[in-house]
Amino acid sequence: xxxxxxxxxxxxxxxxxxxxxxxxxxxxxxxxxxxxxxxxxxxxxxxxxxxxxxxxxxxxxxxxxxxxxxxxxxxxxxxxxxxxxxxxxxxxxxxxxxxxxxxxxxxxxxxxxxxxxxxxxxxxxxxxxxxxxxxxxxxxxxxxxxxxxxxxxxxxxxxxxxxxxxxxxxxxxxxxxxxxxxxxxxxxxxxxxxxxxxxxxxxxxxxxxxxxxxxxxxxxxxxxxxxxxxxxxxxxxxxxxxxxxxxxxxxxxxxxxxxxxxxxxxxxxxxxxxxxxxxxxxxxxxxxxxxxxxxxxxxxxxxxxxxxxxxxxxxxxxxxxxxxxxxxxxxxxxxx
Amino acid sequence: xxxxxxxxxxxxxxxxxxxxxxxxxxxxxxxxxxxxxxxxxxxxxxxxxxxxxxxxxxxxxxxxxxxxxxxxxxxxxxxxxxxxxxxxxxxxxxxxxxxxxxxxxxxxxxxxxxxxxxxxxxxxxxxxxxxxxxxxxxxxxxxxxxxxxxxxxxxxxxxxxxxxxxxxxxxxxxxxxxxxxxxxxxxxxxxxxxxxxxxxxxxxxxxxxxxxxxxxxxxxxxxxxxxxxxxxxxxxxxxxxxxxxxxxxxxxxxxxxxxxxxxxxxxxxxxxxxxxxxxxxxxxxxxxxxxxxxxxxxxxxxxxxxxxxxxxxxxxxxxxxxxxxxxxxxxxxxxxxxxxxxxxxxxxxxxxxxxxxxxxxxxxxxxxxxxxxxxxxxxxxxxxxxxxxxxxxxxxxxxxxxxxxxxxxxxxxxxxxxxxxxxxxxxxxxxxxxxxxxxxxxxxxxxxxxxxxxxxxxxxx
Ligand SMILES: Cc1ncc(C[n+]2csc(CCOP(=O)(O)OP(=O)(O)O)c2C)c(N)n1
Ligand SMILES: [Mg+2]
Numbered sequence: 058x059x060x061x062x063x064x065x066x067x068x069x070x071x072x073x074x075x076x077x078x079x080x081x082x083x084x085x086x087x088x089x090x091x092x093x094x095x096x097x098x099x100x101x102x103x104x105x106x107x108x109x110x111x112x113x114x115x116x117x118x119x120x121x122x123x124x125x126x127x128x129x130x131x132x133x134x135x136x137x138x139x140x141x142x143x144x145x146x147x148x149x150x151x152x153x154x155x156x157x158x159x160x161x162x163x164x165x166x167x168x169x170x171x172x173x174x175x176x177x178x179x180x181x182x183x184x185x186x187x188x189x190x191x192x193x194x195x196x197x198x199x200x201x202x203x204x205x206x207x208x209x210x211x212x213x214x215x216x217x218x219x220x221x222x223x224x225x226x227x228x229x230x231x232x233x234x235x236x237x238x239x240x241x242x243x244x245x246x247x248x249x250x251x252x253x254x255x256x257x258x259x260x261x262x263x264x265x266x267x268x269x270x271x272x273x274x275x276x277x278x279x280x281x282x283x284x285x286x287x288x289x290x291x292x293x294x295x296x297x298x299x300x301x302x303x304x305x306x307x308x309x310x311x312x313x314x315x316x317x318x319x320x321x322x323x324x325x326x327x328x329x330x331x332x333x334x335x336x337x338x339x340x341x342x343x344x345x346x347x348x349x350x351x352x353x354x355x356x357x358x359x360x361x362x363x364x365x366x367x368x369x370x371x372x373x374x375x376x377x378x379x380x381x382x383x384x385x386x387x388x389x390x391x392x393x
Numbered sequence: 394x395x396x397x398x399x400x401x402x403x404x405x406x407x408x409x410x411x412x413x414x415x416x417x418x419x420x421x422x423x424x425x426x427x428x429x430x431x432x433x434x435x436x437x438x439x440x441x442x443x444x445x446x447x448x449x450x451x452x453x454x455x456x457x458x459x460x461x462x463x464x465x466x467x468x469x470x471x472x473x474x475x476x477x478x479x480x481x482x483x484x485x486x487x488x489x490x491x492x493x494x495x496x497x498x499x500x501x502x503x504x505x506x507x508x509x510x511x512x513x514x515x516x517x518x519x520x521x522x523x524x525x526x527x528x529x530x531x532x533x534x535x536x537x538x539x540x541x542x543x544x545x546x547x548x549x550x551x552x553x554x555x556x557x558x559x560x561x562x563x564x565x566x567x568x569x570x571x572x573x574x575x576x577x578x579x580x581x582x583x584x585x586x587x588x589x590x591x592x593x594x595x596x597x598x599x600x601x602x603x604x605x606x607x608x609x610x611x612x613x614x615x616x617x618x619x620x621x622x623x624x625x626x627x628x629x630x631x632x633x634x635x636x637x638x639x640x641x642x643x644x645x646x647x648x649x650x651x652x653x654x655x656x657x658x659x660x661x662x663x664x665x666x667x668x669x670x671x672x673x674x675x676x677x678x679x680x681x682x683x684x685x686x687x688x689x690x691x692x693x694x695x696x697x698x699x700x701x702x703x704x705x706x707x708x709x710x711x712x713x714x715x716x717x718x719x720x721x722x723x724x725x726x727x728x729x730x731x732x733x734x735x736x737x738x739x740x741x742x743x744x745x746x747x748x749x750x751x752x753x754x755x756x757x758x759x760x761x762x763x764x765x766x767x768x769x770x771x772x773x774x775x776x777x778x779x780x781x782x783x784x785x786x787x788x789x790x791x792x793x794x795x796x797x798x799x800x801x802x803x804x805x806x807x808x809x810x811x812x813x814x815x816x817x818x819x820x821x822x823x824x825x826x827x828x829x830x831x832x833x834x835x836x837x838x839x840x841x842x843x844x845x846x847x848x849x850x851x852x853x854x
Binding site for chain 2: 101102103150153154159160161162163164165166167179180181182183184212213215216217218243244245246250251252314316317374375377379380381384
């Protein structure tokens with residue numbers, strides 16, 4: 058991760074900064090709550106928390122326009138909150154309840170919202186990459202000017218289908234941004250133990266896809282890189298790769314022995330690089346907000362998160378009939 | 394001696410054709426390569442060459458004749474010194490059908506009949522898995538699998554393990570725990586997340602003289618690699634005329650765990666059991682996990698070894714022996730009974746055994762059979778049992794369409810029809826993708842109650 062260059066005068070308004078702060082904080086508090094509910098047995102199966110990586114989605118959402126699409130992996134809670142999905146519906150899906158985005162049938166890893174142009178939530182590492190390019194294919198075909206953010210991890214970047222996709226995306230000039238969230242680990246495997254060349258953003262070179270590496274702990278750097286990538290795609294120049302260097306503070310999922318890295322490593326990044334603290338500093342130093350303003354935001358977020366948890370506990374389990382629904386469609390889905 | 398020139402097959406699917414034109418006449422000398430005739434098939438007109446030298450003695454089929462069956466004699470070729478007058482009457486055309494088809498028609502039903510029960514009484518192998526009096530100790534399935542790999546790795550330096558998180562992390566489900574310490578990084582190898590890639594590298598290594606054990610973190614992810622498992626590992630021995638076998642084990646947890654939803658919960662038993670060239674193993678107990686995995690590692694064929702996450706932590710008796718193996722194709726009878734046969738395998742056995750216990754309390758004695766391997770399947774044990782109980786229920790967690798239960802039912806129907814007092818019932822998972830919600834997941838899987846209900850159905854209770 059590049060050392061942070063704290064800009065004296067970032068090109069960002071006070072309102073924008075506050076918005077990023079709120080959005081990142083919402084993700085963090087939501088995830089902390091999800092961790093608690095998991096511990097209480099209210100969430101089951103796999104649950105992959107996004108804590109530490111918040112600046113990635115919040116920065117990129119700031120570069121997106123209404124109608125742009127996003128698709129990601131199982132580590133998807135942050136993406137859903139950042140694109141405006143309802144925390145209640147997300148949390149209730151985590152608890153497997155009727156009020157969840159997939160009526161309780163998808164769980165943490167498989168949630169979708171056509172409304173918010175969020176195409177999942179995918180459990181198979183690498184599989185969402187061609188899917189994202191397919192969404193972009195449709196956009197190009199329909200000439201609607203939309204861009205698709207296709208998120209995947211440093212580990213996923215080793216799957217063969219990623220490179221098959223790079224080739225076709227470049228060949229057909231698809232408006233897709235490949236966002237590699239490089240949090241340095243794939244489960245317990247560090248990037249250097251899995252990846253022949255560490256500079257993943259250069260992996261598009263052979264296909265003629267430009268790429269750059271971005272400090273993912275700096276929401277403004279992410280946003281600016283995102284804007285550049287969006288501009289590239291929207292102007293018809295084809296795909297773009299953003300390798301965003303980030304870090305996950307928690308385990309891979311809830312059952313992670315965490316023997317593959319030291320506590321100190323995690324602690325150091327939390328203390329020196331935390332993306333939320335960074336924005337907090339910018340707000341206070343730039344006198345865009347007072348401690349009290351920030352406390353008010355914290356309070357508001359806490360309430361949203363608590364309400365989502367209450368909703369997720371109270372929403373009933375799906376009716377047994379739901380077992381048999383949604384297996385075949387009667388009507389073709391509408392164009393997004 | 395004169396030889397018959399036969400109507401050639403000019404494409405793999407050609408059965409008959411038109412003899413469009415003779416390019417030789419009776420009395421002509423021909424040598425190999427000379428064009429004899431033009432033959433039309435539905436796809437093309439082809440020239441037909443002589444393969445031998447000689448004299449055209451007699452043309453048997455006039456040019457312009459349509460519908461000439463492949464292998465019909467169309468002309469006679471004379472050797473040196475022979476004359477057309479010496480020729481015997483040609484064999485009645487078409488040759489192929491006259492010789493074979495009648496027989497074939499006769500023999501088909503005869504064959505089916507010979508498979509009928511009485512003449513073909515099943516002879517199951519009822520030998521115990523270990524000698525009587527062998528010391529036993531309790532082990533989890535997890536430990537048994539690890540021990541099997543470690544023992545085989547000690548015995549054979551060409552055995553190695555690779556997969557995601559198998560080394561430093563000690564296995565995502567801790568099946569490879571301790572192997573890195575004992576065997577080092579050369580033989581216990583962490584791979585990147587690239588199932589298709591490392592499955593292919595494994596198959597290549599098996600051709601190169603090694604015995605790879607490829608761990609899939611779960612079988613769900615092996616769908617990325619299924620092309621290498623089937624097209625490369627399973628078929629190459631056949632395609633190479635027996636030269637290139639693939640001694641490789643693909644293993645990992647299969648089927649539903651708990652609450653991991655549709656993409657992480659599929660049971661692949663029936664899928665892989667369909668593939669000739671593979672061996673498919675799905676153990677239930679720890680002793681079977683151990684004995685069968687050792688057999689798998691030694692087997693010269695590709696083995697799909699389907700474990701189950703929920704069974705990993707379950708303990709069973711495992712014999713303390715220097716070299717304990719369990720052969721493929723031998724089912725295990727867990728419980729004898731005369732009222733109904735319950736056939737299952739893998740985690741299905743938990744439902745089968747619990748149901749049998751409850752049924753016994755109710756006065757119904759079930760015979761419970763664990764198939765253990767799905768390719769090959771021990772039909773004899775199943776058939777012998779059904780001939781005794783006259784009723785059968787199959788149990789598995791996988792989907793109902795094209796299930797192992799469907800296949801077992803069909804075999805029973807063909808080979809023990811007269812013994813059946815009720816149609817075989819297949820208890821399976823529901824025909825839906827696995828839901829996440831706890832209550833729905835419970836319903837999507839099968840249950841002890843459903844097994845009991847099925848037994849009631851076949852016993853008309
Ligand atoms: C095809 C496939 N193989 C393996 C897995 C198991 N698995 C789930 S997440 C993961 C690590 C992925 O790491 P990375 O791509 O870096 O994403 P991160 O979890 O760090 O966000 C693995 C191996 C899977 N879900 N799908
Ligand atoms: Mg990662």
